[in-house]
Amino acid sequence: MHAREFHDGTNDDLKPLESLSLDDVKSFPELLRAMSRTAFSGRSLGEAFEILTEMFHRPNVTTVMTISGAMTVAKQGRIICDMIDRGYIQAVVATGALMAHGLTESIGLTHYAYDPSKTDEDLFELGYNRIYDTLEMEANLNDVERLMTAVLNENTPPDGVWSSARLCRAIGKKLDEMGDGPGVLRSAYRANVPVFVPAFTDSELGLDVSTWAMGRALKAAGKEAASLNSEELLTSVPPFNPFLDLQEYARLIGRSEDLGIFTIGGGVPRNWAQQVAPYYDITNHRLGAKLKAPRFKYGVRICPEPVHWGGLSGCTYSEGVSWGKFMPPAEGGRFSEVYADATVVWPILMKAVFDELGSRKA
Numbered sequence: 001m002h003a004r005e006f007h008d009g010t011n012d013d014l015k016p017l018e019s020l021s022l023d024d025v026k027s028f029p030e031l032l033r034a035m036s037r038t039a040f041s042g043r044s045l046g047e048a049f050e051i052l053t054e055m056f057h058r059p060n061v062t063t064v065m066t067i068s069g070a071m072t073v074a075k076q077g078r079i080i081c082d083m084i085d086r087g088y089i090q091a092v093v094a095t096g097a098l099m100a101h102g103l104t105e106s107i108g109l110t111h112y113a114y115d116p117s118k119t120d121e122d123l124f125e126l127g128y129n130r131i132y133d134t135l136e137m138e139a140n141l142n143d144v145e146r147l148m149t150a151v152l153n154e155n156t157p158p159d160g161v162w163s164s165a166r167l168c169r170a171i172g173k174k175l176d177e178m179g180d181g182p183g184v185l186r187s188a189y190r191a192n193v194p195v196f197v198p199a200f201t202d203s204e205l206g207l208d209v210s211t212w213a214m215g216r217a218l219k220a221a222g223k224e225a226a227s228l229n230s231e232e233l234l235t236s237v238p239p240f241n242p243f244l245d246l247q248e249y250a251r252l253i254g255r256s257e258d259l260g261i262f263t264i265g266g267g268v269p270r271n272w273a274q275q276v277a278p279y280y281d282i283t284n285h286r287l288g289a290k291l292k293a294p295r296f297k298y299g300v301r302i303c304p305e306p307v308h309w310g311g312l313s314g315c316t317y318s319e320g321v322s323w324g325k326f327m328p329p330a331e332g333g334r335f336s337e338v339y340a341d342a343t344v345v346w347p348i349l350m351k352a353v354f355d356e357l358g359s360r361k362a
Helices: 028-037 041-055 077-085 094-106 121-128 138-154 166-176 184-191 204-221 243-254 267-274 275-289 317-322 344-355
Strands: 059-065 092-095 126-132 136-137 258-264 300-303 334-338
Touching: 028 041, 041 059, 041 126, 041 258, 041 300, 041 334, 041 344, 059 077, 059 126, 059 243, 059 267, 059 334, 092 184, 092 243, 092 267, 094 136, 094 138, 094 184, 094 204, 121 126, 121 184, 121 267, 126 138, 136 138, 136 184, 166 184, 166 243, 243 275, 258 267, 258 344, 267 275, 267 300, 300 317, 300 344, 317 334
Parallel strands: 059 092, 059 258, 258 300, 300 334
Antiparallel strands: 126 136
């Protein structure tokens, strides 16, 4: 049995850690840099700060932001607006619900804290939709539907067919004309940042577009909805093609020099945004194309879910390397996964980035 050889970490070029001294911290950037020399999620958040400052500072990096969860209901929407306004984000991939709830803010409406003395049955009767500890008024969503109807009636998309990105641009334009307040789609429109909602029908927006299409068909046929059963009524579909989104997003990625991704949560937005690399790979393989396959060089995700519960869409950044979605660290890939509640750490992270960088570029 051989004797163990006890090494000193310094001789093996290991990174030394330092106890966090708050007396030495004078700013948010200093706090995050100090946290990068600690442990656990604090270190991950500090590393995320270092990656984001490099990713946002470099003008040749196209950064995709993916968002799931009720972040606009949780009052984080202004952070998204600020990231777009400062030029950090070149594309957004989100859930339709997140965009719909953000619209209520954009047209001057309000969300409220949940009163736990009310039962969920009470809330239904009062027209209060509960999202964990927050309430969305059903009346708010009716106002959003009126906005959506106005946008659909006032605009004709190219070739007469909508995609989520085309519709989000039209909504953003309408919000900018109305000028009621800040909003994700308004900021995205003003900055020419496309917003993709890949699971569009899984949202209030999707239901609004569908009922608009049915109403238009009823009017054209001179019929009343009350006279029809579900088999007769639920047949009209809007002119909407999600493959327009896929191809627009793929073209955007194909024009990019370096790629970064910033993710809140998991779900469809995260995986849809990342699958563009395998999409290029299989297009080359199956069609004989010679497209340069993209790989994300930078990645930061904030999500409390461990992999085996599925909230991360079953894919860490290291696992994504095996799919060809990410550049391996040996080739320059830089990634940080922060296992924490985004409403706690995201504001701290972005405050530090804002203080460090200001605006990215014109």
